[in-house]
Amino acid sequence: MSSHLTSQVRLRKFSGFSFLCLALSILAVSLPGLSFAQVDTFEFETQEQQKRFRSLSDELRCPMCQNTSLSGSTGGVAEDLRREVHRMIMEGMSDEQIEQFMYERYGDFIFYKPRLKPETILLWFGPLLFFLIGAIVLVNIWRKAKKMDAEPVVVTGDSKSRLDALIAEHDRSKAVAKNSNE
Amino acid sequence: MNRSLAFLPVAAFVILALVMWRGLYLDSKELPSMLIDKPMPAFDLTTVDGTSVTNDSLPSEPFLLNVWGSYCLPCLVEHPTFMRLSESGEIPIVGVNYRDQKALALNWLEDNGNPYAFSILDEPGRFGIDLGVYGAPETYLVDSKGVIRYRHVSVLDETVWREVFEPAIAELRAEEAE
Structure with a gap:
């Protein structure tokens, strides 16, 4: 039964x-x-x-x-x-x-x-496509940042003299602060 | 890095926005029929008055196949259009009485008038499944060889008749006259 x-x-x-x-x-x-x-x-x-x-x-x-x-x-x-x-x-x-x-x-x-067929490919793989675009952008930003970190910063000419002046100014004010504390 | 790449996100946004804009105006209720350009499914049934009908009983000229039921309120809305078409003899109309009861169907035809050459009785909705029907009313345009050429879902009123069916039928008749 x-x-x-x-x-x-x-x-x-x-x-x-x-x-x-x-x-x-x-x-x-x-x-x-x-x-x-x-x-x-x-x-x-x-x-x-x-x-x-x-x-x-x-x-x-x-x-x-x-x-x-x-x-x-x-x-x-x-x-x-x-x-x-x-x-x-x-x-x-x-x-x-x-x-x-x-x-x-x-x-x-x-x-x-x-x-899965031609009309539904975007439906199936659209999210993957967007993920890949995001991943490529992310990797590019990351690589660019790494490259920038690795390169020594070279300052020349006008910007160099301005930078030197700024550093000197900074050192001076530090020294003044130190003196007034003592 | 290439400067033009900076416009990529903007371009992506514009494309996506256009696709979604179009999506707003698509009618997701209106599903494409799988039977377009396919012959009408084979049937061996009876009409609401009990005569037996098969594919051979179908008109040998372009005709409308209207899916209706006595329970279906929108069918009453489109009914005057079908009455006018049948009275003026513009195009033959075959009915499919879908998921209804024979007695109720006959009453409905008596009360409201019968525009149909005949109405195929489909109480269990089985023929409706073969047609890919998902609810009354639906109207198909079928050519003289019994091939389905167009499907309209929901009410076929005078506006739909004028804007969709009239041109489609004219085109079909011109094509068949060649």
Whole structure:
């Protein structure tokens, strides 16, 4: 006899302690797929199938109510798509086949992780690009500063005489201060 | 170091600002359809009045495919436009009754008028998935070979008709007349 599992997720009761509330809301934020899952009663034959259903409906985006996953959406089309995901899992289709099915109908938008292709290269590597630009600028500044430190400072001509005068002035005032202290 | 490099951050800022400026005016709700220039998905269903329909039942000239439901308020907003189009015989309109109930759909057509050559009954929303529908109303422009040429999401009112559909249909008819 196969044990029938449901994808039902129960929200646990919690007491009024604020600490517990805080802990639970942190949990709720970190596990969006679990804590806001819509309650469908799909039956699976194996735990594996149920796990795949969970992860697929967390990774696929609801096309109607944007920024919610299929599992978190109450939208009509999300309900239909969850049913399709369940049907395809039960028919033995692989995750890739199911993703392809969704892609052919709803495009890149359906994936929270869009596929890597020319149109999505900037999306994937844009942050890396900005990081590299920042790193290059940083390294350049650092190297320039190092070079400046390493070079001896050569002062000549007009600036040299002005500098000498300033140093002499400084020494004098120091000497005066020393004398008045004694 | 090269002095012109000093303008690099300014240039980067300007480019980024332009991209984001454009982003402000993009409608993120309007997703591109994956079915543009693809044939309409195969179907073997019934109409809301129970006659069976397949791809062969589709008009053999350019037509509109309108996704509607009796629960859908924006559909009522665009309905007068479809009524006018069907009365003047401007272009055939095929309906897809999406995620609705047959009885409610029939009532709705009786109350508001029926601009459709026929309405494909899609109670479970399965045909809608094949079309890449994400909610009524949506309207597709399909050519005489059954290839989807354009999709409009949300209300197709007189303004959208005049500014988008009329020119697109004229272009399509000119292309097919060649």
